Amino acid sequence: MQTLVCTTPGELTYQLGIKPELTPGNAIIRIRRIGICGTDLHAFEGTQPYFNYPRILGHELAGELVEVDGTSDFEPGEAVTFIPYFNCGHCIACRSGKPNCCANLSVCGVHADGGMVEYLSVPSYSLVHGNGLSFDELALVEPLAIGAHGIRRAGVQPGEWVLVIGAGPIGLGVMEFARIAGGNVIALDINESRLNFCRNRLKVEHTVLATAPDVLEQLAAITNGDMPTVVIDATGSLRAINNAFQYMAHGARYILIGLQKGEISFSHPEFHKREGTLMSSRNATRQDFEHVITSMKSGQIDPTTYITHRVAFGQVSDEFASWLNPANGVIKAMVAINE
Ligand SMILES: NC(=O)c1ccc[n+]([C@@H]2O[C@H](COP(=O)([O-])OP(=O)(O)OC[C@H]3O[C@@H](n4cnc5c(N)ncnc54)[C@H](O)[C@@H]3O)[C@@H](O)[C@H]2O)c1
Numbered sequence: 001m002q003t004l005v006c007t008t009p010g011e012l013t014y015q016l017g018i019k020p021e022l023t024p025g026n027a028i029i030r031i032r033r034i035g036i037c038g039t040d041l042h043a044f045e046g047t048q049p050y051f052n053y054p055r056i057l058g059h060e061l062a063g064e065l066v067e068v069d070g071t072s073d074f075e076p077g078e079a080v081t082f083i084p085y086f087n088c089g090h091c092i093a094c095r096s097g098k099p100n101c102c103a104n105l106s107v108c109g110v111h112a113d114g115g116m117v118e119y120l121s122v123p124s125y126s127l128v129h130g131n132g133l134s135f136d137e138l139a140l141v142e143p144l145a146i147g148a149h150g151i152r153r154a155g156v157q158p159g160e161w162v163l164v165i166g167a168g169p170i171g172l173g174v175m176e177f178a179r180i181a182g183g184n185v186i187a188l189d190i191n192e193s194r195l196n197f198c199r200n201r202l203k204v205e206h207t208v209l210a211t212a213p214d215v216l217e218q219l220a221a222i223t224n225g226d227m228p229t230v231v232i233d234a235t236g237s238l239r240a241i242n243n244a245f246q247y248m249a250h251g252a253r254y255i256l257i258g259l260q261k262g263e264i265s266f267s268h269p270e271f272h273k274r275e276g277t278l279m280s281s282r283n284a285t286r287q288d289f290e291h292v293i294t295s296m297k298s299g300q301i302d303p304t305t306y307i308t309h310r311v312a313f314g315q316v317s318d319e320f321a322s323w324l325n326p327a328n329g330v331i332k333a334m335v336a337i338n339e
């Protein structure tokens, strides 16, 4: 079968691979869609920490179930996606119902070879029913589940002000689930065109340009002086993360979905005064995947909005580098395979 291997940073090479055979406890998926995310782009750039090459990228996947062992709940032929975070099942996190932050986690397409292939073997426990959604929709469930998980961690209540910093694909998902939870969303980004996207496509009423000299004052005005009770980072920028502590209302929660390599620092007295809560949010669970699917099915999210670029599998190696160029305005590039 055809595979596309990231052999070294900057190099994607089509190679013939061995079609996987069914093994106990696993399932074979005929891949139909591969969503491209920041992790894939950074891995290609060579800026993704703890990344080994060669690696087959791709973890936002949808396809047809070919064969399955170890569960009678899934039918060969049905459309599926799967939870690409393979967990150990016995560590403290797994035992506490938090497989998303398993101490021995292996993420498909990151720590293990992923979905830029015609056929992929995945653990049967990771399968998720397609529920009548299209392959495009199913390939978008994983990135949206990241946002759904962050909002669930935040425990957003109806009527709360939720400040979402970073309007990339992850931040957009955060905004959608904040809205679905009944929150009033404020989007903050340094990129004007991404803020326009929030206003026009996601109907986010309040957007603030992060480079403005009066961000704090604008947030105060929008929230009637209260400031946001939920602040969420979806930038992965150390500067943005450190800076956002000052945007927290008294009693607020600050959730870090974005990830960076440095050390966070903030004023302890300011944080104490607010009785702030700081949380990280890693990956997502089955509950989040199901929430995303239900929200798509009920029409609360129109996922096709996110897809700005489409290519066939054979074109990926030619197009990939162009998706890194901000001038091309990529929100979500979607690859079709086995058409
Ligand atoms: N929690 C998880 O499990 C998980 C999963 C996937 C991605 N992530 C992380 O989420 C983050 C966002 O991912 P993405 O794919 O949407 O990234 P992206 O780069 O497409 O989007 C980031 C956005 O942040 C904006 N930004 C950058 N600096 C800013 C600043 N100082 N102030 C305001 N806005 C700023 C950028 O303009 C951009 O629109 C990354 O750090 C990524 O690693 C986390």
Ligand SMILES: [Zn+2]
Binding pocket: 037, 038, 039, 059, 060, 143
């Ligand atoms: Zn991703």
Ligand SMILES: [Zn+2]
Binding pocket: 087, 088, 089, 090, 091, 092, 093, 094, 095, 099, 102, 103, 104, 105
């Ligand atoms: Zn575990």
